Amino acid sequence: MNQPQPVLRVPLGRDLLGFTQLLRRVRIRHRVVEEGDSQVLWVLDPARVEETRALYERYPDGDPQGQVKAERRSAGVGLLTQLKASPISAVFLIITLALGLATEFGDNLALIHYLTLQDFRLIDADHIAFLDLDVSLSRGEWWRLVTPIFLHFGVLHLAMNALWFWELGRRIEFRQGGLMLLVLTLAFAVGANLVQYAWSGPALFGGLSGVLYGLLGHCWLFQWLAPNPAYRMPRGVVAMMLIWLVICLTGVFDLLGFGSIANGAHVGGLLLGCATGTMGGALARLRQR
Structure with missing residues (x-):
């Protein structure tokens, strides 16, 4: 069964606010958890792990200019993702x-x-x-x-x-x-x-x-x-x-x-x-x- 996946591990001092705002805009469900001296970003939909990593490589501080467009996703897919997670x-x-x-x-x-x-x-x-x-x-x-x-x-x-x-x-x-x-x-x-x-x-x-x-x-x-x-x-x-x-x-x-x-x-x-x-x-x- 699919499980939430850890995608990023960064120091506690790294500001992830801009990047998490980008993830919310593109509807990637996630959470940031403190573990020791690090922050770990988890993605709840395993199918979007690589997309998240690619976004971080391009926009580590977020996307204030709005270059990344959100995809429309149906409510049914969202529910299925939650059940799998x-x-x-x-x-x-x-x-x-x-x-x-x-x-x-x-x-x-x-x-x-x-x-x-x-x-x-x-x-x-x-x-x-x-x-x-x-x-x-x-x-x-x-x-x-x-x-x-x-x-x-x-x-x-x-x-x-x-x-x-x-x-x-x-x-x-x-x-x-x-x-x-x-x-x-x-x-x-x-x-x-x-x-x-x-x-x-x-x-x-x-x-x-x-x-x-x-x-x-x-x-x-x-x-x-x-x-x-x-x-x-x-x-x-x-x-x-x-x-x-x-x-x-x-x-x-x-x-x-x-x-x-x-x-x-x-x-x-x-x-x-x-x-x-x-x-x-x-x-x-x-x-x-």
């Missing part, structure tokens, strides 16, 4: 969407019981009985530690989680690679699901939100310790997510009849993400010295 993020979203449709967004209990943390059986139309988690794990059903993240109870629930995963997952995949995103996602899934289980006991829960808080915490602390363009969030994003977490913890949504929130998963994911972000950011900071 972020394959792990794309695959997770495809799996999430497929299982959301297959489980009928929470209505197909015949399939859902294979994906929940605890297996269950129906007692009647309004009651279910959960099997002990230890029993399921002793039968080799270790996938249950992860699969609740693919359960979503409603189209809006899935859409919001998918958008946030695409935004945060691509950042990590670009900065630290697809393997790191995969490892973090699975670790946050297991941790968030187990914390939710300890928090509320046997319950039917699911969704990517615990993982999302993990990815958020990872980017937040990593960026704080080792600033880099990939993890730089728009102002207010972290504050908004933390405020939302606090509001959910008040129990107001239960009182208003909107359904229970998996607060344990949110808190567990966030704490794990802050821990991995601290470790990753500290290591990156040491390498920059």
Whole structure:
């Protein structure tokens, strides 16, 4: 699968502003990341790597006279390029969407019981009985530690989680690679699901939100310790997510009849993400010295 490609490595003192403005004008998606005493320019579309190198040879300080003309590119090509540049993020979203449709967004209990943390059986139309988690794990059903993240109870629930995963997952995949995103996602899934289980006991829960808080915490602390363009969030994003977490913890949504929130998963994911972000950011900071 295609991956973002490093194209240029220049000293930290080299001003790349003019050249990056040229790249934006000709619609070459890119990022500049500080690594040690250098700046590394990455291009997200591997098909445009040689074009970027050629442009730098001719216009290292940019093109203020506008000699280079931008090509018109269709939105479809842009989307395909993004998917190819972020394959792990794309695959997770495809799996999430497929299982959301297959489980009928929470209505197909015949399939859902294979994906929940605890297996269950129906007692009647309004009651279910959960099997002990230890029993399921002793039968080799270790996938249950992860699969609740693919359960979503409603189209809006899935859409919001998918958008946030695409935004945060691509950042990590670009900065630290697809393997790191995969490892973090699975670790946050297991941790968030187990914390939710300890928090509320046997319950039917699911969704990517615990993982999302993990990815958020990872980017937040990593960026704080080792600033880099990939993890730089728009102002207010972290504050908004933390405020939302606090509001959910008040129990107001239960009182208003909107359904229970998996607060344990949110808190567990966030704490794990802050821990991995601290470790990753500290290591990156040491390498920059």
